[in-house]
Amino acid sequence: MRRKWNVLVIGLLVCLLASSTVLAKTKITYWTGWGGDELEDLKVVIEDFHKANPDIEVETTTIFGAYEKLLTAIAGGRGPDVVSAIWASQLAGLAHHGALQPLDKYIEASDVVSPDDFFPAIWKSFTYQGHVWALGATTNTNFEAYNKDFFREAGLDPETPPKNLTEFEDVIRKLTKWDANGELTRLGYLPGGLLKLGFVFGGEWLNEDTGEITADHPRNVAALEWLGDFWAEYGVDNLQNFTAGFGNYWSPNNPFMVGKLAIQSYGEWIEQFQTRYNPSLDYGLFATPAPEGGRENVTTFGGSVFAIPVGTKKADAAWRFVEWITGPEGQKKLAKVFVNMPPRVEVARDPELLEAVPILQFGLGLLEGPNAFGDYVPVPVWEQYLAEMGRAEEAVTRGVAKADEALKEVRATIEREYQKIQ
Amino acid sequence: MLQLKKKHRDLATGLAFISPWIIGFLAFVLYPLVASFYYSFTQFNILRPPRWIGLEGYAELLFEDPLFWISIKNTLYMLVFGLPLSLIVSLLLAVLLNQDIRFKAFFRTLFYLPSIIPAVASAMLWLWIFNPQYGLINSVLAAVGIRGPGWLVDPRWSKPAFIIMGLWGVGGSMVIYLAGLQGIPEQLYEAAEIDGASWMQQFTKITLPMLSPTILFNLIMGTISMLQYFTAPYIMTRGVGTNVPPGSPLNSTLFYSVLLFQNAFAYFKMGYASAMAWILFVLIMIATLVLFRSSARWVYYEGQ
Amino acid sequence: MANQVHNHSIRRQGLARKGVIYGLLVILGILFALPFVWLVSTSLKVDSQLFVMPPIWIPDPIKWSNYREALNYIPFWLYLKNTLTIAIPSTFGMLLSSSLVAYGFSRVQWPGRDVVFILVLATMMLPYQVTMIPLFIVFRNLGWIGTFKPLIIPSFFGGPFYIFLLRQFYLTLPMELSDAAKIDGCSEFGIYYRIILPLSKPALSTVALFSIMAYWNDFLAPLIYLEDDAKYTLALGLQQFQRQFGMEWAMLMATSVVITLPIIVLFFLTQKTFVQGIALTGLKG
Structure with missing residues (x-):
C-alpha cells in the first residue's frame, strides 16, 4: 500500500517537473553563417536537438554575407547567445577584443567534450592563449x-x-x-x-x-x-x-x-x-x-566554429546547444547534410558516414597526414x-x-x- | 524698453522655432564631434574602454600607413579628373535642355533618372556593364574591333571606370544648373543678339558669369561628396572570391572613405578611424575655404 | 539686299545650331539610355544568353520568371515594408522639423539669427564619417543598435540641406502676409501653420521627394545599424544578395529593376511639382 503511494507521489512529481520545465522553456538566439539551402538543412538538424532537449528552444538567424555585423552587435549589447558565423581564424581577434566567453569550465565539467576526441591540429585551432574559445561542428579540407x-x-x-x-x-x-x-x-x-x-x-x-x-x-x-x-x-x-x-x-x-x-x-x-x-x-x-x-x-582546414559571446545571460543553455551540435551526433548529421568533414576523429572515420559520403575519404587522408594546417595564422x-x-x-x-x-x-x-x- | 522686450520675445520665438535643430545639433553633431575628436587620440575597439595614445594615430597615418596616402591619391584623382568632367557634362546637358527644343520633358527625365536610382542598384548595373568579357562597353567596343580594357579589374582603368559611371549620374547637378539658367534674364540675350554676339560669345560673356554662383555651389557640393565617395566603390571593388578587401585591384579604388570604413567596422580600429575622419573634415574645410576665397575672383554676383 | 543676306545667314546659322543641339541631345540621350536598356534586357535573359558575344539585346525567350524568382530570393515584401517603415516616418519628421526650423531662420527676426544659420550651413560640410563612430556608440548605449530607431529618430531634428531649401523659399514670400496676420492677432506659430505652410506646398513636396529618395537609397546607415536580415532595407538586401550569390547577373538586374521602379514611378508622378519646387526654392544660386 505504502509503495503504491510512493509510486504515485513520485509519478506526480515527475509530471510536475516535466510540465514545469516545458513551461520554463529557455529560448536562445543563435546566429549562423550558413544561408540558403544549407540553412534549411541546418534547421532540420536543430530539430533533432529540440527533440532531445525539450527545455531549450533555439532561434536560428542567418547573417550570411554580413559577418561584420557580429562584432557591432556584441558591442551593441545585442549579440546572440550562440554564434557560428565565425571561423577558427577569427578566434584570436575575437578573444583579444573581449567578445567571447572562454569555454574551459564547461569543457572540464562535460563528459561529451574532451580534447582527445578531435584531430589535434583542429583542437588547437579552437584555443588561443591557453583557453578554449569555441568548438567546431564541421571543418573542411x-x-x-x-x-x-x-x-x-x-x-x-x-x-x-x-x-x-x-x-x-x-x-x-x-x-x-x-x-x-x-x-x-x-x-x-x-x-x-x-x-x-x-x-x-x-x-x-x-x-x-x-x-x-x-x-x-x-x-x-x-x-x-x-x-x-x-x-x-x-x-x-x-x-x-x-x-x-x-x-x-x-x-x-x-x-x-x-x-x-x-x-x-x-x-x-x-x-x-x-x-x-x-x-x-x-x-x-x-x-x-x-x-x-x-x-x-x-x-x-577551417570552417565555422560555435562560440558563446559575452553579454549573454543564457550561457548554460547556450553551452548545451554547443555541446550537442559539436558532439558526435550533431557532427555526423551536419557532415551528411553539408558534405563537410567532421572535426571529431571518430566521426570522421565512421565507416557508415564514409560510405554515405565517400568523397570525405580523400580529405580524411590529408587531415590524418602531417601537413594539415589551419587556414589562418593565430594572431589577433x-x-x-x-x-x-x-x-x-x-x-x-x-x-x-x-x-x-x-x-x-x-x-x-x-x-x-x-x-x-x- | 519696449523695444528690448520685443527683442527678447523675438529671440524666444526664433529659438523656439529652431529648437529641433538645436537639440539635434547638440546630440547628433556637437557631442559626436567632440567625442570623435577625443577618440582620435585613443586606441578604441568599442568593446574595451578607449586608451589614450596622444598623436600616435595621426603620426601613423601620416608617416607609416601607406594605404592612407594611396587613398588620398585616389580620392584626389577623382577630384581633379572626375569632378570637373562631371561638372562640364552636367552644364552641357543643362544648356542643351535650356534651348527651345521639342521633347524637352522627355530628355530632362532621361538625363535626370540615373541620378535617382539607388546607388546599390546602379553599382550592380555598372559592375555588369564593366564586365571585361560580356559587359556592355566591351561588347560595343568589340563590335568595332577594339579589345576593351579590363575596367574594374585593371588598375589603370578602374578609376576612369568610376568617372564614367559618375557621368551617368550627373542629373542632380544638371537640375541645379537648369534652375540657375532659368534665372538668367532673357533680355540679356536679346540685347547681345542685337549687338551681333555669336552663340559662343553669349555663352562666355553672359551664361557663364551669370551662372557662376551656381557653378560655385555645384563645385563645393561636388567636392564634399567626392571626398566622401563610398557606396559604389565599397560594393564594386571587393575582389570576388578572393581575400582582397574593397579597393581592388591593387588598391587603385581604395578611396578615403572606403579605407576609413574598413578601419572602423572591419578592423574595429575606432580611434584610428576617428583620426582619419578628422583629417577628412579638415580637408573639406580647407577645400571649401579655398573655393570660397577664389570665388571672389570668378563668381559674379548681381548688383556687384 | 544686304539685309536679305544677313537674314539668310542668321537662318542658316540658326539651322546649323539646331542641328548641333539635336545631334548632341540624341547622342547623349542614347548614351544615357543604353545602360537602362542593358539593365532591363539582362534582367529578362536566361543564363545561357548572358555570356554570349556579340550580346543579345532582345532576350529570347523572355524570362519573366526572373522577376518572380528575384522577389523570392530576397524577401522583397519584407524589405519593402522595412524600407517604408523607415522612409515614411523619417520623411514626415524631416518635413515637420525642417519647415519649423527654416521658419525660425527666415520669418522671425532675432539677434544672432544669421550667425547661427551659417552654423547650419557649416554642418552640411561635416562629413558623416566624423560623427558616424561616436553616434554608433551613443546609439549603442541607448540600446538602439539593430532597431530602426537610429535611422528614424534623427530625422525629427531637421536636415541642414532641407532647412536651407525651405528657408530660401520662405524668404521669397512677402513679409506683408505675416504682418497682416499679426494685426489680426495671429501668433507666430499660427502664421506658420495657417499661412506659410499651405503656401509652401511645392517646396515641401520637393523636400519630401528628396527625403524619400534619400531614405530609399540610403546604404551606409542601414549597413551600420541594422543587424539581422529580417530588418534589412531593400538597398542593403540587394547588396547582401550580391555578396551571397555572387554574379547571378540576370537575378541581380531583375532585383535592381524592382528596387528602382518605385523611385521612377514616384518621380513621374511628382515630376511637375518637383521641377517647379527646385526652381522656386532658391537653388538658382
Missing part, C-alpha cells in the same frame, strides 16, 4: 579537382594527375587553350591563395615559439614568386580579362563546372555543386603538388594579415611588385599592428 575529359582531350592519362610542381606546370600548359586571336578559351588552372601555397612550398607565416611574424620566410617568397611567374607566363591582361568572366564557386557560371578551368581548388563540397550544376562531369582529385623542398599532401590581427597577404599577392601577380619586397612590407605592417595592440 582542400585539394585540386580535375576534369578527366580535358585530360583525355589533351592526351594526358586521366588516372594519373600531376605529382610534383614541374609536372603540374606542364599539365596546366597542355590543358590551356587559346583561340586564333590569341584569346584564352580555357585555362588549365588558376593558382592563388598565398597562405596555403606558402605551406605547400615549405614556408610558415608565424613562428609560434617566438611569436615572430614570418611573412617574408624564404619559402613564402618562393611561393609568391612562382605565382608571379605564372601570371607573367600567361599574361596579366589575358588572365585578368578571362577570369573576370568567372562565376563564384556557388554560381551556375562556376568556371570549373562550365569548362573554363580544367583544374580548380576545391573542398569536399565540390560534390554538392557538381551534382547541382554539372552532374555528368567526370572528375578526379589530387593533392596540391609541391616543389622540391616543399610539403607533400598539404591541406588547410589576422583579418589584416589576410588582407595584406591578398594585396601582396595581387601586386606580385599583376607584375607591379617583387615578391620579397611585398612580403617584407606585409611583415612590417603586421608587426606594427601586432605590437600596437599588445
